[in-house]
Amino acid sequence: MEERTFFEQGDVKVTNARFVSGGQTYAMSNVTSVKPFEKKPPRALGIILALVGLGVMVGSSFMFGLVLLGLGLAVLFLVKPVYHVLLATSAGETRALMTKNREYLNQVVQAVNEAMIHRG
Numbered sequence: 001m002e003e004r005t006f007f008e009q010g011d012v013k014v015t016n017a018r019f020v021s022g023g024q025t026y027a028m029s030n031v032t033s034v035k036p037f038e039k040k041p042p043r044a045l046g047i048i049l050a051l052v053g054l055g056v057m058v059g060s061s062f063m064f065g066l067v068l069l070g071l072g073l074a075v076l077f078l079v080k081p082v083y084h085v086l087l088a089t090s091a092g093e094t095r096a097l098m099t100k101n102r103e104y105l106n107q108v109v110q111a112v113n114e115a116m117i118h119r120g
Contacts, residue, residue: 004118007111009104012097014111016118019087021097026087028119033088034112036105037095038081046075085109 007014012021019026050072057065083105085097099105 006114007108012108014108014115016115019096019112026096028115030089031087031116034109035086036109037084037086040081041079043076046072049075
């Protein structure tokens with residue numbers, strides 16, 4: 001059976017025979033399922049900085065408190081989640097790809113699903 005490519009961009013390639021990501025190759029014959037996974041960034045640091053900033057603004061130093069509040073809000077709203085492609089095999093689950101681009105992740109997951117359908 002001829003190898004058919006379902007997705008190829010950068011160092012990621014998905015065919016009916018293999019999934020290549022970051023120099024690691026996974027045999028599609030061993031993959032039992034694929035799913036997207038979203039790891040949300042920790043929000044605690046941003047919340048703590050913002051609250052301390054508010055306290056400092058009210059108490060001792062308005063400008064320093066404003067800076068802390070701004071840093072806290074920046075951490076809360078600017079830090080983006082990280083997305084992973086999770087491959088399940090008989091050996092367990094593996095995070096095969098990491099990206100901050102959700103659309104890219106969905107394209108790869110869809111390609112792996114198509115490749116699983118068309119594997120030999």
